[in-house]
Amino acid sequence: MTRVWFNRTFSNVRTLFELIRRADTAADFTLICTHPEPSFPGFTLAHEYALEPAELSDAEYLDFCLDFCRTHRIDALWPGKTAHLLAEQRDRFAANGVRVLAVAAPEVLDRLHDKAQFALAARHCHIPPPETIAFRTAAEFEAAYERLSFSHATLCIKPAQGVNGAGFRVIQPGNAGLDALARDELYTISLACLRQRLAVTPSAQTWLLMEYLDGTEYSVDAVGDGQRVRALVQRAKTTGRGYGQRLVARADLTQAVNELTAQFGLTGLFNIQFRAGRHGLRLLEINPRFAGGIGYSGAAGINLPYLALHGMIHGFASATQTAPQHAPEMTVLEVAHYLRHEDAV
Structure with a gap:
C-alpha cells in the first residue's frame, strides 16, 4: 500500500x-x-x-x-x-x-507562474497566448498601449504573477464613474485612472497589457506522462446566468495540450485555460495543479485523479495508445456529493 x-x-x-x-x-x-x-x-x-x-x-x-x-x-x-x-x-x-x-521541474514551474515568461515561451504553440506586452512604468505602459490598441479594440491588464484572476481589469477608454458599478462592471478600470496611478507610483511588480478576450472560456483538465497527454476533459464554461458546464471534444484543444505537455514536460494532473477572442482561440495559462472543476471529469466517466496518481506511482503504461482518452460531449449541470460526515462529539 x-x-x-x-x-x-x-x-x-x-x-x-x-x-x-x-x-x-x-x-x-x-x-x-x-x-x-x-x-x-x-x-x-x-x-x-x-x-x-x-x-x-x-x-x-x-x-x-x-x-x-x-x-x-x-x-x-x-x-x-x-x-x-x-x-x-x-x-x-x-x-x-x-x-x-x-507536475514539472522547478525551473518550469517558475516559468508557468510568471505569465510574462510563459507568454514568451508558448508564443509558437498551435493556440498561442494573447498578444501581450509587459510594463511597470507609465512610459512603458504608454508605448505598449499605443502598439496594442492599433490592433485590438479592447485591452486588459493583469499582474504577471497571481492566481484566480486577482488584479485583472478591462481598460475603459472613458471614465464611466458610478455608472460602471450600476452595470456590475466590477472588473474594469478607466484609462485615465490607470494612467494617474502609474504617474504617481510606478508598479513594484510586472504587469501585462493584453488583448481582451470576450468569447467562450475552455478549461482543460489533463493527465500527462511528461511527453504526451494520456487523458483529458475539455470544459466550455457557461457564460451569463446559465448553469453547469458543457463538455466538448475539440481537436485543436487536444493538439495544443499535447504540444504543451511535451514542451514543458508536464506529468500527472494539470489544467490549461483557453479563451476565444476576436482573432480566434488564445492560450491563457497552465495551472500545474488540479482545477476547481475537476469533479466534472468524474461525472464524464474519466477518473483523471486516479489515472494521474496510478501513473505517477506505478508508471504510465507504454503501450499502443496513440490518442488520449477523451470525455464524450455532454452538458453537466451539477456535480453532487452525497456523503454525510459528522464529527464525533
Whole structure:
C-alpha cells in the first residue's frame, strides 16, 4: 500500500479523494491530508488527516514536511502549498524514500507562474497566448498601449504573477464613474485612472497589457506522462446566468495540450485555460495543479485523479495508445456529493 500525502491545498481536494477512492478498488493508496484549519473539507474523505502549523517560513515549512514524511511513513507527496519549494528539494525527500509528485521541474514551474515568461515561451504553440506586452512604468505602459490598441479594440491588464484572476481589469477608454458599478462592471478600470496611478507610483511588480478576450472560456483538465497527454476533459464554461458546464471534444484543444505537455514536460494532473477572442482561440495559462472543476471529469466517466496518481506511482503504461482518452460531449449541470460526515462529539 502506498501512503500519499496531500499537504495544504484547496478545499476541492475532497473531490480528488472521492474520485481516487472510487477507482482504487484494490485499496492500493492511503490518502493523508493536512491543513491548518480544523474544519477543512478535505479531511472528510482522507484516510488519515492532521493539522499543519500555521505561519511558518519556507525553511520552517520544509523542515516540517520532511519531519512529517518520516514520522508518518509517507511514500509520496502530492504538493499543494509551496509546490515549487518542495519540487526544488525533491532530492532531500528522495533520500528519505519519498517521491515528490510535482507536475514539472522547478525551473518550469517558475516559468508557468510568471505569465510574462510563459507568454514568451508558448508564443509558437498551435493556440498561442494573447498578444501581450509587459510594463511597470507609465512610459512603458504608454508605448505598449499605443502598439496594442492599433490592433485590438479592447485591452486588459493583469499582474504577471497571481492566481484566480486577482488584479485583472478591462481598460475603459472613458471614465464611466458610478455608472460602471450600476452595470456590475466590477472588473474594469478607466484609462485615465490607470494612467494617474502609474504617474504617481510606478508598479513594484510586472504587469501585462493584453488583448481582451470576450468569447467562450475552455478549461482543460489533463493527465500527462511528461511527453504526451494520456487523458483529458475539455470544459466550455457557461457564460451569463446559465448553469453547469458543457463538455466538448475539440481537436485543436487536444493538439495544443499535447504540444504543451511535451514542451514543458508536464506529468500527472494539470489544467490549461483557453479563451476565444476576436482573432480566434488564445492560450491563457497552465495551472500545474488540479482545477476547481475537476469533479466534472468524474461525472464524464474519466477518473483523471486516479489515472494521474496510478501513473505517477506505478508508471504510465507504454503501450499502443496513440490518442488520449477523451470525455464524450455532454452538458453537466451539477456535480453532487452525497456523503454525510459528522464529527464525533
